[in-house]
Amino acid sequence: MRVSMDLELKDIPGQLVLALKPVSEFKGNLISVVHHHEKKTPRGKIPVHLVFEIKSDHLDNIISLLEESGISVVSVDEKRYLEHGAVILIGHIVHTDIKDTIDKIDNTGYAEIVDLNLAMPRVNRPSSASLKIDAVSKQHMSAAIELLKSIAREKDLLVIEPIGVN
């Protein structure tokens, strides 16, 4: 997942390296570091904004390490889902238990259905739906769409996926 973090460092040499060390120790991938030396806080500390990618179970360790070395962690903003995808479903979407279809994706832990638009023209006619899926990574998006396709096979639904997913 991608994490955006605001820190406050003491205005003494070596603090920035100290702040980056825990990220590197847990094999995080730094995306950006902005060091606001000119914008000191009222307490005389220096704000730093970090963005990095990290396995989600390592985030707490990084925060504790930072706090142990005297760095204040002001805010942490996690963005779990980096991939956004869309698919279209056609068939008897509602009558084949739409809740079950959505739950099966949501329960994966790596992908979620975040939006659904449904068009039901007439009774007994097939419905159409557009689904927005968020997933942790590209691979997880492919896996989520494969899962959706296997659910669709059981329920006789047609899945139309974007080109170039696999």
Added chain:
Amino acid sequence: MKTIRASIIGFGAVGQGVAKVLLGKSEYLRSIGIDMKVVAIADSRTSVIDPHGVDLASAISRKKDTGTVGSETVSGTEIIRTVDHELVIETTPTNIETGGVGLVNMMTAFERGMDVVTSNKGPLALKYGDVMEAAKKSGSNCRFEATVGGAMPVINLACDVLAGNRIISMEGIFNGTCNYILSRMMEEQAPYEQMLAEAQELGIAEKDPSYDVEGIDTASKLVIVANSIFGMNASYKDVTVTGITRITPEALSLANADGFAIKLIGEVNDSRINVAPKLVPLSHPLAVGGTLNVFSVQTDLAGPITITGRGAGSIETASAILSDIIGIYKI
């Protein structure tokens, strides 16, 4: 100047297109050292044979006026077997179950050491390995650019023009009928059945449209691509196929609202051959409308290359056949 004696076996839209193109381009062909002489033409019931060269203009008008090309009843296969010539232009209709008479014609031509240029997908989609083996054994040329993508250069692009590149994957729209129906369904917000009827009215779809709309035509083309470009030993049964008959106008609108068109996409890569309706971003090069065909190849050196053009039509398909003929005989 090299005189090439040829037969045109199959005189429907494509065969007649070839005759027209050979007539119109005879000067040009002579200028590059090829003197084309058509010594026999066969349609499904009749034939005309003349060792001194069949008059193409009158053959075309006879076919138009009477529905038959000649007065003789010698079959196409018989012509290949008995009339002396070097090149068989095989334009009989595709039969995807057995390969049909096209397969027999091609094998007979190879037995006699003749070259074959064809627009017939059936024999190659079913028996690519056998056909190529037979051609190789007799030292014959076998060219089939016209089987995939009509006027668009697909096979020759990948095999000749992009020589040295590894083709990593290919995807595209290889069926103009499906593209027309889907494009019109979106424009008119009309159901599939209605736009199929319109396409049939315009002659874009056949009376029995299943070959196009079920994805069978696209799948056959992909098999030929997989074998000739990707060096696979695939046959029709290796393709996973989903057609367009279940697509609804509501699905097209919902996709459009998200910035996508729905297109019947054929794709080939090292691991799979697949035909299915897919979401294509509206700004993507593959999002072409009407009856157009389009494909992209991913190559290791040249990166992605996209070609779009007319995937069917008598003169357009004849253009691909002509380029194959020139490819074989140009000095």
